[in-house]
Amino acid sequence: MLFLKDQVNGGKKIISNNSIDYMENSLVSSGEANRFHGLGWSINTNYYGFKAVTGQGGTSDANAWLRMIPSEDVAVILLSNTGISGDICTNIINEAFSSVLPKFKQNLSSYQKTDTPVQSFLISDTLYGRWKGKIHTYKKDINITISLSKEGNNFVTLENDNALKISNLEFNERLFFDVFGDLKVDDTETAPYKMGFELSRLDNKLYGAITANAKAQLPFWVELNKTAER
Numbered sequence: 001m002l003f004l005k006d007q008v009n010g011g012k013k014i015i016s017n018n019s020i021d022y023m024e025n026s027l028v029s030s031g032e033a034n035r036f037h038g039l040g041w042s043i044n045t046n047y048y049g050f051k052a053v054t055g056q057g058g059t060s061d062a063n064a065w066l067r068m069i070p071s072e073d074v075a076v077i078l079l080s081n082t083g084i085s086g087d088i089c090t091n092i093i094n095e096a097f098s099s100v101l102p103k104f105k106q107n108l109s110s111y112q113k114t115d116t117p118v119q120s121f122l123i124s125d126t127l128y129g130r131w132k133g134k135i136h137t138y139k140k141d142i143n144i145t146i147s148l149s150k151e152g153n154n155f156v157t158l159e160n161d162n163a164l165k166i167s168n169l170e171f172n173e174r175l176f177f178d179v180f181g182d183l184k185v186d187d188t189e190t191a192p193y194k195m196g197f198e199l200s201r202l203d204n205k206l207y208g209a210i211t212a213n214a215k216a217q218l219p220f221w222v223e224l225n226k227t228a229e230r
Helices: 017-025 086-100 102-114
Strands: 035-037 042-047 050-059 062-069 074-080 129-136 141-148 155-158 167-172 174-181 193-202 205-213 217-226
Touching: 062 086, 074 086, 086 102, 129 205, 141 217, 155 174, 174 205, 193 217
Parallel strands: none
Antiparallel strands: 035 042, 042 050, 050 062, 062 074, 129 141, 129 217, 141 155, 167 174, 174 193, 193 205, 205 217
């Protein structure tokens, strides 16, 4: 209600309308059409014909979403105690919006009829090749090389170890894949264990998180640059 500028009777307003507007309109491009980063929010300027403001977080054990369409004074909150996929969450949220916004339902229906499904593992040609960079851990930086090819010869190499085969490769706005290996930091202990990658692209750089699923889920930051090597 606060961010939809709906004052609670008898309540104290702690953020001005101007501040709310500033948070939602101070935009930095995400590199994707109609999608921007605001101050604390993800902004889609054409979400089936509406401007949508979203806050989202979760783990493999929980999900929390808040998506608002401020122009219509409508918000949907979705909470789950399991790590269901973002596609499932988005579909549920869209059904909720459709139930109260006829124009949204019409736009969504038109999009679904004309949309051509794509394979989730189909990635952009610009992502193929060799990427080199560092994994930043609390102990040290680890050299990493990622090799992606149209032929499916996809590998990760850590330091000078043997190449690790990539599995579950998909591209859905971000690059996702898994490998089994060892970062050789104290908290992970027994190896090999699954490491899940979630990488975004900005210009000629890949950056994002690696989650080591060892004794616990341990996240690390990675940055890579594309090289001329093949």
